Amino acid sequence: MPHTDIPVLQTRRLVLRGPEPEDYPDFRATFASYRSRFMGGPLNKYETWILYAAEIGHWLIRGFGMWVIRDKATDETYGMAGGWQPAGWPEREIAWIIWPDKAGRGFALEATNEARRYFYEEQGWDGAVSYIDPKNLDSIRLAERLGAVRDPDAATIDGSDVVYRHPAPGRLRNSQISDGIALEISHYSDPLFKPKGFPLD
Amino acid sequence: MPLTNAPTLQSDRLILRGPELRDFEPLAAFFADEERAWGFGGAETRADAWRWFASNIGHWHIHGYGYFTIEMRAGGQPAGLSGIWNPEGWPEPELGWLVFAEWEGRGVAHEAAMRARAWAYEELGFKTLTSNILPGNTRSVALAERLGARYERTYENVTMGRDMLYRHPGPEDL
Numbered sequence: 037m038p039h040t041d042i043p044v045l046q047t048r049r050l051v052l053r054g055p056e057p058e059d060y061p062d063f064r065a066t067f068a069s070y071r072s073r074f075m076g077g078p079l080n081k082y083e084t085w086i087l088y089a090a091e092i093g094h095w096l097i098r099g100f101g102m103w104v105i106r107d108k109a110t111d112e113t114y115g116m117a118g119g120w121q122p123a124g125w126p127e128r129e130i131a132w133i134i135w136p137d138k139a140g141r142g143f144a145l146e147a148t149n150e151a152r153r154y155f156y157e158e159q160g161w162d163g164a165v166s167y168i169d170p171k172n173l174d175s176i177r178l179a180e181r182l183g184a185v186r187d188p189d190a191a192t193i194d195g196s197d198v199v200y201r202h203p204a205p206g207r208l209r210n211s212q213i214s215d216g217i218a219l220e221i222s223h224y225s226d227p228l229f230k231p232k233g234f235p236l237d
Numbered sequence: 238m239p240l241t242n243a244p245t246l247q248s249d250r251l252i253l254r255g256p257e258l259r260d261f262e263p264l265a266a267f268f269a270d271e272e273r274a275w276g277f278g279g280a281e282t283r284a285d286a287w288r289w290f291a292s293n294i295g296h297w298h299i300h301g302y303g304y305f306t307i308e309m310r311a312g313g314q315p316a317g318l319s320g321i322w323n324p325e326g327w328p329e330p331e332l333g334w335l336v337f338a339e340w341e342g343r344g345v346a347h348e349a350a351m352r353a354r355a356w357a358y359e360e361l362g363f364k365t366l367t368s369n370i371l372p373g374n375t376r377s378v379a380l381a382e383r384l385g386a387r388y389e390r391t392y393e394n395v396t397m398g399r400d401m402l403y404r405h406p407g408p409e410d411l
Contacts, residue, residue: 057299064325082395085325089295090288096240096298097258097291123287 042095043158045103047150048225050143052103052117055091059104062113062135063088071136074169094122100159102131105147114138117147119155119164126191130155130164130202132178142224144178149217152182156205163204165190167197176200181220183213241297243305244360248352251345253305253319255297260306260315261290263337267317270338276374277335278397296324302361304333307349309340316340319349321357321366326395328402332357332366334380346380354384358408366405371397378403385411 042054055063067077067084079087095101102118115134121127130152132144155161166184168175176198184200192199208214243255267273268280268289280286296303304320317336323329332354334346357363368386370377378401386403394400 060299080326080395082324082326086288086292089293089299089324090291091295092298093240093291093294096294122284122291124282124284 042101042103043154045150045154046108047146048221049108050114050147050150051106051108052147052150053106054095055088055102055104055116059113060085060088063091063116066115066133066135069136072133074172074175075133090122091116094120100128100155103147103151105134105143114141114143115147117144118151119161125167125193127163127165128155128161130166130182132175139174142221145181145217146221146224148178148182149221152202152208156208161205164202166200166202167193168200169196170198182217183208183211240294241303242301243297243303244356246305246352246356247310248348250310251316251348251352252308252310253349253352253356254308256290256293256304256306261287263315264290264318267335267337273335273338276371276377277333278371292324296322302330302357305349305353307336307345309345314340316345317349319346319353321353321361321363328369328392328394329365329367330357330363332368332384332405334377347383350380350384354405355411358411363408365407368403368405369394369397370401370403372399372401381405 045052064084066072067079069078072078091102098121100119102116102120104116105114115132115138117132120129120131130148132148134144152164155164166179168179179200183203187199187201190199190201203213239255240257241255246253265283265286268286280289293304300323302321304318304322306315307317307319309316317340319334322331322333332350334350336346354366357366368381370381381403384405386405389402389404391399391401
């Protein structure tokens with residue numbers, strides 16, 4: 037699969053594209069920052085570049101990988117999300133990272149939800165996990181918003197991470213979880229969105 | 238399924254081609270052999286070796302060059318790697334090489350590095366190339382000198398520490 041054959045996905049606000057050389061500066065800034073502390077960082081410039089090159093290589097080796105999250109309208113990049121399974125990973129992971137100054141606008145939720153849909157519906161995945169540093173409360177919250185549940189029996193990467201297991205495709209399809217995610221995304225996408233009325237019970 | 242856009246080059250006994258999935262196991266075995274791998278660096282564990290392998294593929298996509306796998310024309314076995322390496326933080330594009338244990342001592346690295354260097358000069362338009370060699374790596378120093386490279390300076394490499402830089406003859410000198 038040539039690098040250019042990485043699929044392009046779209047959501048309401050976002051486009052997910054394969055990592056390109058010109059996206060590298062934002063990635064470098066993030067991995068040089070404290071933001072990357074739960075992902076093995078901060079890294080020096082060599083380590084960061086090598087990791088970015090590996091993000092591309094991962095797609096070619098595995099046939100899946102991490103997309104760059106871009107704004108549909110402005111093309112600005114917000115972070116990365118997708119699948120990740122380098123050597124040493126017990127299972128396929130759904131992973132995400134948002135650039136430090138782009139957090140809090142629901143981009144990770146919107147991108148990760150679409151990535152998971154793609155892996156489940158287009159690539160036939162029967163499940164996925166997320167490996168999370170237990171101190172990374174933002175990521176734990178996102179995993180829970182995605183319907184993932186801590187799996188204390190699953191193998192970890194190196195014992196310093198906890199495993200969140202995503203709902204399997206059958207459990208996710210037309211579920212309360214996916215309705216809740218869609219509702220949350222519409223709330224982020226359209227700040228004027230207001231539910232019509234309130235439930236009485 | 239090609240993993241990169243790398244061309245396929247030939248020399249007397251060798252084929253230089255882009256990395257393929259079947260190259261990973263011999264490469265991981267090389268990295269696991271500290272005696273041989275210390276001078277090359279890059280990977281201490283199997284997981285590191287996999288990341289390095291993935292990075293080399295990405296390196297090809299980002300730069301249009303990287304490490305070729307050296308394949309024996311007779312038999313088709315992967316015998317090592319040679320190519321041009323230029324991650325961020327590197328002093329200059331580097332001509333590098335490594336040979337798997339069972340193919341040592343047959344001039345494989347020399348023949349491959351000659352071919353990769355000629356390609357970089359003729360096809361990529363490089364005007365100069367260097368090789369970075371850790372102090373004490375006498376075998377690589379000997380090979381660099383056989384290739385006509387000369388010691389230029391010692392510097393601090395971003396990941397390898399104190400490192401020697403050898404400069405190859407340019408395209409006009411060859």
